[in-house]
Amino acid sequence: PVNVALAIEVASIDHISEVNMEYTMTVFLHQSWRDDRLSYNHTNETLGLDSRFVDKLWLPDTFIVNAKSAWFHDVTVENKLIRLQPDGVILYSIRITSTVACDMDLSKYPMDEQECMLDLESCKG
Known part of the structure; x- marks a missing residue:
């Protein structure tokens, strides 16, 4: 198994529908993992990789469990960031907008507070 570190950076809460x-929210999903086959020692610099290189990499199969819909941003180019560190650690970030289910309790409306989750899993998880 490959250990994948995940971080979510919320760019915006775009819409809430009671x-x-x-x-609906837009997030940057940051994932990182090590692939020793890609390590190098001729420089200590982190390499920025072209997003077309993604097709040649193993990628985690992370998905949003409670998503009703989701899409990647690709205007004017795919919104992906790929960096390779000398030790073989890959940093992979993508911008996603997703509409996500949230079981809201509106019994105290208009003084209610809601806690909405964003559930991430691996298909092989």
């Missing part, structure tokens, strides 16, 4: 029990 009627549909959902919210």
